[in-house]
Amino acid sequence: MMDPFGARAREIIGEFGGIEDFLMKIPMYTTVEEALERITWEDEPPEEVVELDDIRDLMSFYALLGALSHSPYGLEMELVRDKNLVIYVKRLSKGSFEGLSINVRRIKEGEIPEKDRLILEKLRYREIGDDEREKLRIGYKMWLRHFLPLWDGSLREIYIRNSWAYLRREEVIEVWKKAYERSFERAVTILYDIRDELPEFYDELYSRIKSVAEEKFKERFKLGGVSAGPLRFDLFPPCVKKALEGVGSGMRNYAITVLLTSFLSYARICPTPPSKNIRVKDCIKDISILEKEVLPVIIEAGNRCKPPLFEDQPNEIKNIWYHLGFGFTERPSLEDSGNSTWYFPPNCDKIRANAPELCRPDRYCRGIKNPLTYYLRRLYLERKGGGEGG
């Protein structure tokens, strides 16, 4: 089976000139309807989807990924990820494990001592049928270092010898599922950065995916997916938490006016903006959300700086409104939004370049390119159950 995140897939994407070029060319080869066929089935994926040839498969799959870049970590992502997982597992259960993105190897004859094999594969139980016997067969191994981060089950179920985990077919598939989920989320996070450059095809596909997800997850949509809601300070990235504590004079303007202002405003009123050109008035009908829930947090953080930011730079408040897109003003109305650009939170590499002390990555920062995506990921993990699994 061709793993969409494996070496063969990377090779094909490379032949198209890399991921951005590949996404640009996809609309020439596939349609919105074809991509949707992967996620609109009910009990079983259609045979024609399971049997797709490698290139068509990769194109329709990456079409969906490109569309998800508009809203990473939403219920739409869950829908696309899980439906495609079923398709790939169906293929995997019939095919070979060649070319998977996980480092799994076939084991050689005699690699497991016979006495261990007798126990592990229940070879003395004559009543076991052929199918069951095949399932018990240990035929693969993974280096323990690669295996452990991808294994959720108990280690007592696994035969470990000389730093290798020996696995049955079903166990390899379980490990692959975990690797697929991680690669999927990472890919969506990476694509988030280029969503503005993608053709309209992806906007249309995204809105169709959204409708399918809304229908499927009616109740959960009512409870709120990744939508505007009260700020969850506990799920903020380390750089934002550090800025909230107040910083020294050299970093004050960057930490408060550039990072906090953009991060808090987007996180509160538009966590998954459809494009980077959005205005505040496209997201809210009442400016008091900004005045009561966002501005006070920015001002408090500014007051915690040494020296306090707004005491020696009172005009900086106008600059905050400027960065929120209202122009250089002290008392804007909602209608003023659009007078300047509503700045999007800077990417992690910009933060590291401009204010290196703010970036103290934790385990959730892995693969993250922007603090807002960090927040979306944490919200998503929280909804998924307990916030673990970074």
Ligand code: SF4
């Ligand atoms: S990696 Fe990014 S999100 Fe994490 S602390 Fe650094 S700048 Fe913030």
